[in-house]
Amino acid sequence: MALEGLHHITAITADAPRNVDFYARVLGLRLVKKTVNFDQPDVYHLYFGDERGTPGSILTFFEFPGAALGQAGDGMVHTIQWRVASDETLDFWAARLADADVTTERTEDGALAFADFEGLRHELLAVAVDDAPLAARAPDIPAEHALLGFHGVRAYASRPEASTSLLEAIGFTHDGGADWTLRGAERHAVLHYDAPPAHRGVTSAGTVHHVAWSVGMDEQDAWRERVIRAGARPTPVIDRFWFRSVYFREPSGVLFELATLGPGFGIDEDPEHLGESLILPPAFEHLRSQVEQVLTPLPDPRAAWKG
Numbered sequence: 145m146a147l148e149g150l151h152h153i154t155a156i157t158a159d160a161p162r163n164v165d166f167y168a169r170v171l172g173l174r175l176v177k178k179t180v181n182f183d184q185p186d187v188y189h190l191y192f193g194d195e196r197g198t199p200g201s202i203l204t205f206f207e208f209p210g211a212a213l214g215q216a217g218d219g220m221v222h223t224i225q226w227r228v229a230s231d232e233t234l235d236f237w238a239a240r241l242a243d244a245d246v247t248t249e250r251t252e253d254g255a256l257a258f259a260d261f262e263g264l265r266h267e268l269l270a271v272a273v274d275d276a277p278l279a280a281r282a283p284d285i286p287a288e289h290a291l292l293g294f295h296g297v298r299a300y301a302s303r304p305e306a307s308t309s310l311l312e313a314i315g316f317t318h319d320g321g322a323d324w325t326l327r328g329a330e331r332h333a334v335l336h337y338d339a340p341p342a343h344r345g346v347t348s349a350g351t352v353h354h355v356a357w358s359v360g361m362d363e364q365d366a367w368r369e370r371v372i373r374a375g376a377r378p379t380p381v382i383d384r385f386w387f388r389s390v391y392f393r394e395p396s397g398v399l400f401e402l403a404t405l406g407p408g409f410g411i412d413e414d415p416e417h418l419g420e421s422l423i424l425p426p427a428f429e430h431l432r433s434q435v436e437q438v439l440t441p442l443p444d445p446r447a448a449w450k451g
Contacts, residue, residue, distance in 0.1 A: 145360070145363055145366065145367075146315050146327070146328045146329060147314060147315050147326055147328055147357045147358060147359060147367070147402070148199070148200075148328035148329065148330055148331050148357075148358035148359070148360075148405065149199075149200055149275070149294075149326055149327075149328055149330075149331035149332050149333035149357070149358055150199070150200055150294045150296070150297075150331075150333040150355065150356070150357060150358065151199040151200070151202065151356040151357055151358040151359075151387070151401070151403040151405070152191075152193075152199065152202035152203065152204055152355075152356045152403065153202070153203050153204070153221070153224055153294065153297065153352060153354075153355050153356070154203075154204045154205070154206065154352070154353045154354050154355075154356070155203070155204070155205050155206075155224075155264055155350075155351060155352045155353060156205065156206050156207075156208060156211065156214065156347065156348060156349050156350070156351055156353055157190075157205045157206070157207050157208075157262060157349055157350075158207070158208060158209060158210055158211040158212075158213075158262065158348075158349035159207070159209070159261075159262075159349075160188045160190060160205075160207040160209075160440055160442060161440060161442060162261055163190065163205055163207070163260075164190065164442055164443075164445055165445075166260050166261055167192045167203065167260075168192065168445035168446075169445060170240075170241070170244050170246070171192075171291060172280055172281075172282035172284075172285040172290060172291065173192035173193060173194075173201075173203065173280050173291065174192065174193060174194065174195055174197070174280040174281070174418065174419065174446075175190065175191070175192055175418070175419035175444075175445055175446075176191050176192065176193045176196070176197035176202070176409050176418040176419050177189075177190070177191035177197065177386070177409050177413075177418065177419060177423060178190060178191075178419050178420075178421065178422050178423060178442060179191075179422070179423050179424060179425070180422075180424065180428065180435060180439075181206050181207075182384065182425075182428075184206075185424075185428055185431055185435060186434075186435060186438050186439075187206065187207050187208060187209070187439075188205070188206070188207040188439060188442075189204060189205070189206055189207075190204060190205045190207065191203075191204045191409070191419075192204070192205075193278070193280065194278040194279055194280045194293065195279070195280055195281060196408075196409070196410070196415060196418075197408070197409040197410075197418060198278050198293075199331075199358045199403070199405055200275070200278050200293045200294055200331050200333075200358070201278035201280075201293040201294065203224070206353065208348075208349070209440070211348050211349040212346075212348050212349065213262055213263060213348060213349050213350050214345075214346040214347050214348030214349055214350055214351035215263075215343060215345060215346050215350075215351065216265075216300060216341075216345055216351055216352070217300060217340055217341060217343055217344050217345020217346070218300050218301065218302050218340035218344075218345060218397060219299075219300065219301065219340075219345065219393075219396055219397020219398055220299060220300055220345045220347070220351060220352060220397070220398065221297045221298065221299045221352035221355055221398060222265055222298055222299065222300055222338070222352070223257075223265045223266065223267055223297065223298040224264070224265070224266050224267070224294070224297060224352070225255070225266075225267045225268075225269055225294065225295040225296045225297060225298065225334070226266060226267070226268050226269070226291045226292070226293070226294060226295060227268075227269060227270075227271055227273065227275075227277075227291070227292040227293055227294070227295045228268050228269065228270055228289070228290075228291060228292060229270065229277075229288055229289070229292065230270050230288075231254075231270050232289075233268075233270060233288065233289045234254075234256045234268060234270055236286075236289040237256055237268055237289070238256055240285075241258055246258050246259075246260075247259075251267065253269075254269070254270070255267040255268060255269045256268040259350075260350070262349045262350030263350035264350045264351065264352070267298075268291070269295050271295060273295075273332070275293070275330070275331045275332060276330070276331075277290075277292040277293065278292055278293030279291065279292055279293075283449045294333060295333065295334060296333045296334030296335055296336065297333075297334075297335060297336075297352075297355055298336045298337075298338055299335065299336070299337055299338070299396065299398050300337070300338055300339070300340035300341070300345070301322075301337040301338070301339075301340065301396035301397070301398075302339070302340050302396075303395075303396065304322050304337035304396055306395040306396060307337075307394050307395045307396045309374060309375070309395075310371075310374045310375065310376055310394050310395055311324055311335075311394070313370060313371070313373070313374035314326075314357075314367070314370065314371065314374065315327075316335065319334075322336055322337035322338065323335075323336050324336070326357065328358070331358070333357075337396065353399065354391065354398075354399035354400065354401050355398065355399070355400060355401065356389070356400070356401035356402070356403040357400065357401070357402055357403070358403060358404075358405050359402045359403065359404055359405070360404070360405060361404050361405060361406050364381060364388055364390060364402060364404055365381070367390070367402050368381065368390050368402070371390070371392055371402070375395075376392040376393070376394065376395075377392060377393075378390045378391065378392040378402075379391045379392065384403075385407075385411075385412075385425040385426075385427075386407060386408060386409050386411065387403045387404045387405070387406065387407070387408075388403070388404045389401050389402070389403050389404075390402045412425075419444070419445075419446075420444045420446075422435075422436065422439070
């Protein structure tokens with residue numbers, strides 16, 4: 145029994161239309177589910193990913209319209225890392241992002257770093273891994289330059305050593321210093337801790353809310369028990385319709401989720417038409433008329449080029 149790398153990463157935006165434009169048009173991800181926040185169903189929850197919304201590629205956003213910009217601090221993820229195929233791909237993205245008026249920089253380890261319009265930081269890394277590539281199609285991004293799913297996350301932690309026991313209990317391997325790797329049978333992901341800035345973290349627009357790790361469909365209860373034995377305090381299993389979730393904070397403060405690998409986003413939508421319509425889980429369908437009155441209409445980002 146092993147966790148299968150990252151499942152999804154959830155962040156916050158104050159502007160759903162600009163968010164869709166940036167992640168679907170500029171980064172070329174597919175909008176795979178347009179739904180609402182289960183805990184606040186009058187606001188969007190948007191899911192981006194590869195062509196099928198495969199775990200390991202899914203970046204999601206809660207929209208809180210007009211929210212102030214936040215800032216990452218101690219106990220928060222501050223950077224999302226993506227895989228790309230080659231150094232030539234990094235050059236492609238440096239040029240593409242510059243054309244979109246997005247500032248980029250090369251890090252000491254060769255990654256291409258940038259932030260979205262709300263300050264959420266990303267890094268693209270040309271890494272060779274055995275994991276299957278998780279890519280979306282876009283008309284102006286050659287297939288060889290597409291984003292290929294998550295590589296990992298970087299988080300701030302003032303005492304990263306406090307997380308050692310729990311990380312080891314759930315299958316992470318310590319690679320030395322502040323570096324950890326989670327290796328499953330099919331996918332792996334990395335977690336790196338950095339010393340936190342002096343300022344206090346504020347969870348709001350442009351920050352990561354939580355990171356989710358993938359568990360097998362029939363393994364979640366066993367993983368929850370393992371987390372309890374490791375000293376954490378997980379929630380009960382919560383049905384998110386497209387997957388089931390358990391949440392807990394690891395000792396450095398980062399909010400973790402264990403999310404099942406299914407049922408998946410195709411259980412209530414034709415996989416060829418993911419993200420085109422507002423989808424409400426059955427328990428929320430009775431709210432559709434009032435929800436549609438308050439949500440800002442979002443276009444299908446693929447409408448102009450599908451055919």
